[in-house]
Amino acid sequence: MTDHVAIEGVIKRFGPLTVLDGVSLSLPKGEFLTLLGPSGCGKTTLLRIIAGFLQQDRGHVRVGGRVIDPEPPHRRDFGMVFQHYAVFPHMSVFDNVAYGLRARGVESGEIARKVASALARVRLADYAQRFPPQLSGGQKQRVGLARAIVIEPELLLMDEPLSNLDAKLRIEMRQEIRLLQRELGITTIYVTHDQEEALAVSDRIAVLERGHLLQIDVPRRIYEDPAHLFVADFIGGANKLAATAEDGAVRLAAGPVVRARAAVAAGTALTVTLRIEDLRLAPEGPDWLRLSARVVLASYLGARQRLACTLSDGSTIEADLDPAAGLPDPGGAIDLWFSPVKARIFTAADGRRVG
Numbered sequence: 001m002t003d004h005v006a007i008e009g010v011i012k013r014f015g016p017l018t019v020l021d022g023v024s025l026s027l028p029k030g031e032f033l034t035l036l037g038p039s040g041c042g043k044t045t046l047l048r049i050i051a052g053f054l055q056q057d058r059g060h061v062r063v064g065g066r067v068i069d070p071e072p073p074h075r076r077d078f079g080m081v082f083q084h085y086a087v088f089p090h091m092s093v094f095d096n097v098a099y100g101l102r103a104r105g106v107e108s109g110e111i112a113r114k115v116a117s118a119l120a121r122v123r124l125a126d127y128a129q130r131f132p133p134q135l136s137g138g139q140k141q142r143v144g145l146a147r148a149i150v151i152e153p154e155l156l157l158m159d160e161p162l163s164n165l166d167a168k169l170r171i172e173m174r175q176e177i178r179l180l181q182r183e184l185g186i187t188t189i190y191v192t193h194d195q196e197e198a199l200a201v202s203d204r205i206a207v208l209e210r211g212h213l214l215q216i217d218v219p220r221r222i223y224e225d226p227a228h229l230f231v232a233d234f235i236g237g238a239n240k241l242a243a244t245a246e247d248g249a250v251r252l253a254a255g256p257v258v259r260a261r262a263a264v265a266a267g268t269a270l271t272v273t274l275r276i277e278d279l280r281l282a283p284e285g286p287d288w289l290r291l292s293a294r295v296v297l298a299s300y301l302g303a304r305q306r307l308a309c310t311l312s313d314g315s316t317i318e319a320d321l322d323p324a325a326g327l328p329d330p331g332g333a334i335d336l337w338f339s340p341v342k343a344r345i346f347t348a349a350d351g352r353r354v355g
């Protein structure tokens with residue numbers, strides 16, 4: 001597979017602050033890649049560099065093998081959708097979508113045809129003559145999307161396009177965006193700090209933390225096989241339990257030995273993660289391990305119930321359990337069981353994966 005877009009060793013500083021610290025990644029044509037990470041990790045900065053609104057201090061952006069660093073944004077032919085509805089309020093929906101085509105000198109019959117087709121794709125065919133103030137938030141974002149795709153961009157860049165929408169509409173729109181992207185086959189870089197959104201829409205996810213790319217992989221591996229403690233912690237609910245490497249074992253402070261062999265020197269402080277959905281009230285195999293816990297709070301959440309417990313070493317743990325099991329009483333003692341294959345092991349000092 002040849003790379004359509006490549007980011008090579010990009011460094012960006014704002015004064016003393018290094019916001020991107022040597023980020024490299026690449027995408028094949030047609031891929032939907034999501035940049036995921038907490039607020040301030042550098043997602044928007046990277047997207048703005050790709051778009052050409054910001055110049056990196058080091059490194060290159062390549063499209064189709066060609067370095068595009070010197071090219072201004074309007075020469076890059078990328079579609080962009082932003083968090084804030086970047087639609088012109090005084091222009092009709094039609095004129096908003098036609099804007100990029102007119103700027104490119106496309107002839108008017110062709111404009112009419114392309115705008116109609118783009119509006120149909122985002123389900124706004126009947127709204128061409130409306131003005132943005134007469135539209136809902138979701139509709140405004142669809143206008144933004146139509147405006148981005150109508151120019152048939154080489155690359156589609158989206159920066160938290162759904163964050164101003166309510167939860168239900170966000171889920172609806174993310175599915176629409178994904179379907180549209182597949183249909184058109186546009187290489188897409190999508191920015192979000194919403195981990196569920198990233199898991200749901202992406203071909204691959206790139207997890208950023210403070211300007212460093214920690215992992216880039218398909219959603220399932222990001223979730224099940226995190227390369228770094230930060231990734232395990234940021235995506236999905238992960239319990240973090242203190243552990244120590246012993247001579248030939250990894251022992252939790254709360255009791256059981258989770259690995260017969262440690263990949264680090266004896267005495268190394270470790271953090272073991274266990275997903276909240278991987279805990280049970282009874283063992284499901286001969287090798288399952290037991291944690292003695294005391295219930296602090298049991299919350300009924302409809303499809304599941306969430307227990308917050310303390311363990312013998314004073315640490316806290318959360319478990320999502322089948323609500324059919326009945327809610328245990330706060331203060332009561334229970335056993336929580338897990339399969340050792342579900343445990344992920346990291347060094348406590350720098351979050352490196354070691355098992």
Ligand SMILES: Nc1ncnc2c1ncn2[C@@H]1O[C@H](COP(=O)(O)OP(=O)(O)OP(=O)(O)O)[C@@H](O)[C@H]1O
Nearest residue numbers: 014017019037038039040041042043044045046193
């Ligand atoms: N023009 C600028 N001048 C100085 N610092 C900046 C500038 N733009 C961004 N920063 C800083 O760079 C860091 C990364 O910002 P960026 O906007 O890329 O984060 P982000 O990952 O998009 O966060 P969010 O999820 O909140 O949008 C932040 O610490 C931010 O304060």
Ligand SMILES: [Mg+2]
Nearest residue numbers: 043044045159
């Ligand atoms: Mg941002």
